[in-house]
Amino acid sequence: MPESAFKPWLESPLHRFALRDEAEPRRADSRVWGNEAPNLGYALLRGDGAEAGFLELTARITGLEPPRRPKALSQGEGGALLWLSPDEWLLISSRQRLAGWLPALERGFAERRVFAQALDVSGGFTAVYLCGEPHLAVLRHLGAYDFEALRAGQCVGTLLGKAAVQVLRLDGDGVFVVCRRSFADYVWLLLRRAARPYGFAVCELPADAGHPLWAQLAQAAPAAALAGSVYGL
Secondary structure, eight states: OOGGGOOOOOOOTTGGGOHHHHOBOOOSSSSEEEEEETTOEEEEEEOOTTOHHHHHHHHHHHSOOOOOSTTBEEEETTEEEEEEETTEEEEEEOHHHHHHHHHHHHHHHHHHTOOOEEEEOGGGEEEEEEESTTHHHHHHHHOSSOGGGOOTTEEEEEEETTEEEEEEEOSSSOEEEEEEGGGHHHHHHHHHHHHGGGOEEEBOOOOOTTSTTHHHHHTOOOGGGGGGGGGOO
């Protein structure tokens, strides 16, 4: 088959909901606001959290120091790095950054003989942003965790309905609900249904270059240029 005949296309997990067409400027009211943060880059890092070489190399390349305690995350210009377990972290950034970071990490691990791995899983995850005054009440309807106790700069792995998710609070405004691609429709519809009594609207995504994740969305390449990631699991 000629190379020019193969034209894959990257689509976010929630593309069929046409959220861009439904989005409106967020207002200060009593509603719940939400939208997908589409096509971010995700990578799993595995290594020994007590090994100085792993910690130093990861921090030097990504600018994010691997957190070493439950519920902790690091955030900065390059995105966010979440603690998942004593030997596993989830890195969230732009796909362009990951394309440079991950090979550099693998080379560094090999050169230093650090027993660690960096794996791109961008095609397998997405994030839903939820904000507005009652957004924590919506999460309470769906999960047993005390979401009010989640402070800025913390994250927690929990269940919403039947879906395993990571809930991130990067600031005092809203939360990101990170889920696997195969559960994206389920999580989105679950959140919308739980938010219905409060009123729900799709918000436009802010263009805040100083925010760890909004800044990554601003760097997103056109979908066609990232088409190869659509096959990630």
